Amino acid sequence: MYQILKQIIKTGIKTETPPQADEGMRLIEQRLQQEILDVFGGALAIRQVDAGSCNGCELEIHAVNNAYYNIEGLGIKFVAGPRHADLLLVTGPVSRHMEVALKRTYDATPEPKLVVAIGDCACDGGIFGESYASCGKVSNVIPVDVVVQGCPPTPIAILQGILTAISAKK
Amino acid sequence: MPIKHPNLKLNRLTDAVPAWTGDIAPEYLHEICQQVRDGGGRLVALWGSDVRQQGGGFMLHITLMNESGLVCLNVPLPVEHPNYPDISRIFPAANRMQRAAYDLLGLYAHEGHDHRKWLRHGAWHSGSFPLRKDFDAAASLTHEPEDYPFVQVEGQGVHEIPVGPVHAGIIEPGHFRFSIIGERVLRLEQHLGYVHKGIEKRFESMSLQQGARLAGRVSGDSTVAYAWAYAMAAECIAKVTPSSRALWLRALLLERERVANHLGDLGYLGNDVALSFGFAQFWILKEQVLRNNAALFGHRYLMDKIVPGSVTASLDVEGKHIIEQECDMLDEQVRILRNIYDEHAGVQDRFIGTGRVEPKLAAQLGLCGMAGRASAQAWDARVQFACAPYDKLDVKMATYRNGDVAARVIVRFDELFESLRLQREIMVNLVHDNEAPTLLEKLPANGFGIGLVEGWRGEVMVAIHTDAQGKLTRVHPHDPSWQNWPLLEHAVIDNIVPDFPLINKSFNLSYSGQDL
The missing domain is CATH 3.30.460.80 (NADH:ubiquinone oxidoreductase Nqo5 subunit)
Incomplete structure (x- = not known):
């Protein structure tokens, strides 16, 4: 226990300032009212869905949980199921084998809900494109509010996308 | 012969x-x-x-x-x-x-x-x-969902837990069917293929250079290993050898990929046994490695840095110094954390004896890579088939006999320290020059080449076939997860359901790499 405490104290606080929302990432206009956004802004529950990614975007989504980006410090938490989520964070081109699962996950998420597409493949199909096995971008399958480009996008960009989704249009 | x-x-x-x-x-x-x-x-x-x-x-x-x-x-x-x-x-x-x-x-x-x-x-x-x-x-094309005939386990008190394809964590999709009594697992059957996105077909419409990018996205956590294996296969067909500087840089990138992945997984293994301190600490270290990658090579995961014929990365004297400092820092910090894991009764209680794959079973079913070495399967492509520059590095293989979560943790720690040693050796051998990379433009007709690289998870193979015009007619990327997924089904037998995430993470197999 002594070693653990010593290491925690020596490590100190690593958390950095979060980024600002970026209206450029928005795909469709903010649909939610200010009152709802205020609630989301204080305690947002995210369900992440890998709909066919190479796992690169997942690495960076893990990273937003690390001490530097500390997403939980902003009141944002990843949850284990869609039924208690407010926002879906979707990666990958949507493989045709994941199409039904993604739609069901979307349907299982209660309104009001938001969808953020993470990574080039989720935004436009990326290098995998559309094919016999791939539906391409996420918005081909479910409605998308905000897109975050990058291969993979940095943790800062992912945070920015999430914060944009819950910010009011100025 | x-x-x-x-x-x-x-x-x-x-x-x-x-x-x-x-x-x-x-x-x-x-x-x-x-x-x-x-x-x-x-x-x-x-x-x-x-x-x-x-x-x-x-x-x-x-x-x-x-x-x-x-x-x-x-x-x-x-x-x-x-x-x-x-x-x-x-x-x-x-x-x-x-x-x-x-x-x-x-x-x-x-x-x-x-x-x-x-x-x-x-x-x-x-x-x-x-x-x-x-x-x-x-x-x-069809939209008719087809049933998959899982093996049914029958008997008094047996019931099934279906899990996935969408899992509870931030993880790739796949379906697991547990047959259990109480909380004890009688049988696990996997059904994968959910992220099949037509990678192999995609290769056939691509140029050699586009193919290199795609190879780097077969499994994002092993982008360096895939890009190198792809480049090696192309160079095999073209009968060219990259410059020694390019080869040293490739090995540097591969070892950095190994370090980053082992750091991340060691953190999650702590987290999975309720020591969130482990996650916090190891992911601080991993983030520092990723930031150095971005600063030195322009990409946190080193994507698209290895191309057929050469590399698109370079490292100057200052960059070498940063890597040497990083190695010293990691060496010190990981030793402290290893000691904490070793001394922590709660952690060891969950690690030891959990998810065991006996060496005999591992040999019989062909367990490979890092997980194989934790079950006494002494294969490491960097050792047995040391391609340049590994032929000059004398890699020390990490092996262990116990085959449980604890053994896979030990192998990861040992490999992590060995990768730090290798990076330091590479720094000594890597000579800075301004030589322009000699990129491979085109492949000869009707060629066949094969590349094999020991990625952090195990051996990654890429095979390339070219047609009469020298275009890619067939590319097959092969992930070690093909071999290791079936062993996970065996590793969980007789364990309790709550230990499955821990056992799964200790292997950390790729879905995308095997679903293609």
Whole structure:
């Protein structure tokens, strides 16, 4: 226990300032009212869905949980199921084998809900494109509010996308 | 010569690893596989290709490995009935690969005992095969979901827990069917293929350079290993050797990928046994490695840094200094954290004896890579088939016998420290110069090349076939997860359900890499 405490104290606080929302990432206009956004802004529950990614975007989504980006410090938490989520964070081109699962996950998420597409493949199909096995971008399958480009996008960009989704249009 | 058989004539490939290729009729396949198996050899990969346009029928390709090197067998199959004898009785790992070869190309393993579909769910009709050159995508698509015949476990008190494809964590999708009594697992059956996104078909429409980018996205956590294996296969066909500076840089990038992944997983292994301190600490270290990657090479995961013929990365004196400092820092910090893990009774109680794969079973079923080494399977491509620059590095292989979560943690720690040592050695050998990279523009016609790289998870293989114009006609990337997923089914037997995430994380296998 002594070693653990010593290491925690020596490590100190690593958390950095979060980024600002970026209206450029928005795909469709903010649909939610200010009152709802205020609630989301204080305690947002995210369900992440890998709909066919190479796992690169997942690495960076893990990273937003690390001490530097500390997403939980902003009141944002990843949850284990869609039924208690407010926002879906979707990666990958949507493989045709994941199409039904993604739609069901979307349907299982209660309104009001938001969808953020993470990574080039989720935004436009990326290098995998559309094919016999791939539906391409996420918005081909479910409605998308905000897109975050990058291969993979940095943790800062992912945070920015999430914060944009819950910010009011100025 | 790695295999002696009167009907097999092997040709040595001009490759960075010792590799041979040769044609063999289907009727001799069993004898050859048995011979390799009896000699302690293994199955690396099995795939097929459509060579009807070149005047043939179909071709089955099997890569075997023994202590001499790699042997890639080409088995010509007739157009009408492309059947071949099942080899999963000799190499159990062949089972899923054979089923995938049927789903994608219609090559049928007769006498086999398991012909269930594997990579095809309900997205295209049975009887139409995406990797055939005359595949008509528009006419073959379907939206009819098809049932998958899971093995049913019966008996008093037995019940099933279906999990996935969408999992509870931030993880790739796949379906797990647990049959349990109380909280004890009687049987786990995996159903994968959910992230099948047509990677192999995609390669066929790509240039050599585009293909390098795609290879780097087969499994994002192993982008360096795939990009290198792809480049090695291309260089094998073109008979070129990259500059020694490029090779040193490749090894540096590969070891940095290994370090980053082991740091991340060691953090999550702590987290999975309720020591969130482990996650916080290891992910601070991982983030520092990723930030140095971005600063020195322009990408946190080093994507697109290895290209056929060379690398697109460089490192100056200041960069070397940053890496040396990082190695010193990691060495000190990881030692502290290892000591904490070792001394923590709660952590060790969960690690020891959990998810055990006995060495005998590991050998029988072909467990490979990092997980294999934790079950006494002493294979490491950097050691046995040391391609340049590993031939100058004398890699120390980490092995352990226990085969449990604790053993996989020990192997990861040992490999992490070895990677730090290797990076320091590479710093000594890496000479800075301003030489322009000699990129490989085009490949010769009708070529075949193979690349094998020991990624952090295990050996990654990429095979490239070119057509009469030198274009990519077939590319097969092979992930070590093909071999290791079936062992996870064995590792969880008799464990409790709540230990599954821990056991799963200790292997951390790729879905995308095997679903393709």
